[in-house]
Amino acid sequence: MTARERVARVQDVRRRLAADGPPWTRPHERDFETVSMPERDCDLVRDLLIAEGVETVVEVGLAYGSSALAIGEALAALDPPDPQHVVVDPFQETAYSNVGWALMREAGLDSATRLVVEPSSTALPRLLTEGLVADAAFVDGSHRFHEVFVDLYFLRKLVRPGGLIIMDDVWTPSVRTAVRYYERNLGWTAIPDAFAAGSAWPIDGAPVIRCAAFRLPDDLTEPPFEAFHPF
Ligand SMILES: C[S@@+](CC[C@H](N)C(=O)[O-])C[C@H]1O[C@@H](n2cnc3c(N)ncnc32)[C@H](O)[C@@H]1O
DSSP: OHHHHHHHHHHHHHHHHHHHHHHOOOTTHHHHHHHOOOOHHHHHHHHHHHHOOOSSSEEEETTTSSSHHHHHHHHHHHSSSEEEEEEETTTTTTTTTTHHHHHHTTTTTTTGGGESSSOHHHHHHHHHHOOOOEEEEEEESSSSSHHHHHHHHHHHHHHEEEEEEEEEEEEOOOHHHHHHHHHHOOOOOEOOOTTTTEEEETTTTEEEEOOOOEEEOSOOOOOOOOOOOOO
């Protein structure tokens, strides 16, 4: 199968998922729509990763697979020598009945994807000790402040210097506050307008964009603790 055919296969699964939803959902009203990233935000993630020329991507939070399929599409389109997509989600089987993983398989993405069924707080440090180095990460797992903070702590070490960290739901106070530490203290810089064409909600009268992308600094030197900036 050519790279073009592999991309077409992923796009077909993505299109059907966006149009019809997954074959099974948890028994919550509008669960797929509530949990998944909208298609156009997924497209923006895909385009950012393609522009970045990624080969290895770490993702936190699989659920029904919308963002994972978009990341897989980026890797299929780039067709690097050794594509690697590591997806971490402790609840894929117990809460999501493996639906996201089944869609990854249907899209032909399972051979380049490793699913780690474990909380990110224990999976990410293990990936680090295994020596994994990623070009980019996408974060949409637990939204509790302390868990997002820990995800970012380890992703800062897993993603290469100068790499990219993309985050969903930065409009939520817990996620926004966690990433603000890294911006104010560790030199992460938001990529302006990366998601300007994506979803936004009016909060206190102003549109707040759903996703954001951050560039890691090239230099990973740890700052002195006295240089701490409250966030
Ligand atoms: C909002 S959903 C992800 C949606 C997905 N990005 C998409 O677009 O379809 C959040 C996911 O994070 C997972 N999750 C919750 N706690 C987690 C943790 N501690 N580590 C990793 N994943 C976690 C949930 O099981 C769920 O699948």
